[in-house]
Amino acid sequence: MKKIHVIAPSGANPDQKSPLGAIEWFKRQGFEVQNTDCIERRHQRFSGVDAERLAEINQISKLSGDHLVLAMRGGYGLHRLLPDIEWQQIANAIQNGLQVCGHSDFTVFQLGLLAKTGAVSLAGPMLNYDFGSKEDQLDANPDGFMWQHFQVAIHERELDCTVEAQQAYLGRSTAGELTGTLWGGNLTILCSLVGTPYFPAQKQIQSGILFLEDVNEHPYRIERNLMQLLDAGILSSQSAILMGGFSAYRLFDHDQGYDLNTVYEHLRKRLPENIPLLTDLPFGHQANKITLPVGASGKLSYKPSGFILRSKW
Secondary structure, three states: OOEEEEEOOOEOOOOOHHHHHHHHHHHHOOOEEEOHHHHHOOEOOEOOOHHHHHHHHHHHHHOOOOEEEEEOOOOOOHHHHHHHOOHHHHHHHHHOOOEEEEOHHHHHHHHHHHHHHOOOEEEOOOHHHHHOOOOOOOOOOOOHHHHHHHHHHHHHOEEEEEEEOOOEEOOOOOOEEEEEEEEEEEHHHHHHHOOOOOOOOHHHHOOOEEEEEEEOOOHHHHHHHHHHHHHOOOHHHOOEEEEEEEEOOOOOHHHOOOOHHHHHHHHHHHOOOOOOEEOOOOOOOOOOOOOEEEOOEEEEEEEOOEEEEEEEO
8 A cells, every 4th residue: 555645634734744744754754645735725713615625535436445544633624514424425435445544533434334234444644743743844743553554454454552551540351352242432422422323333342352541631530531432331331441642731729639530430430340441542632652553353362461452453
């Protein structure tokens, strides 16, 4: 795969340094990078008016199977487009080899695609910041761990990741092995889709392996979202819950010791004892991230010291 087709379905670029650096870096690796004009679009806080961004998404259904569609960045914007996305046409292109990758606000598209068609997409790096430097437009230096797993995902359609967890909340079972549908993404985005046609049906995610991440959210907001998923019966229907990166938040004196570990401890008390809650999944708004197939079958082996996550799709 040597063709990368960039799309900008959500927020506008704060500046041009990161995307330009990423484009140059991909070219040096021998990739053909297409649709680069989208990095310059802007309307209010969005990367173009709704009609532009919708047309760009729907046009990916016409791409050949040797293309990887890569989201430019997250932010907000995809919710506006959901009713008019041509889900089945895009799923048909994916069936013919097309791959689509992103995270953050792109969780909206990934879960909508899974709900509407069952097609697999990739939760992984994006053009901005993952492949482009924040400092100099020609000085991109992507994280080696991220790049290695990304290449395996797009070329071999495989995931094999071993994680040493700092903390595991295992419940009744201290070790085990299980399989289930891999799904999830950004926690706030996922919660915003509950009760809509763009949230996967229960039969699609029953006994699944749910992975979650978020950014700029205080632990109490993370807990509130997790309680929503718990009370909606979503968490208790999973085989395992994997917590990725929860970054860029600030604790206050008022918290009096309340932190992310407190959230996990409280969630563990309310989860069924047979569902492992595992932390330190390398995924989220961070440099060292794996690429996960949303909607594919995964295999998880876990113990107190960490876990192994595998998938082939």
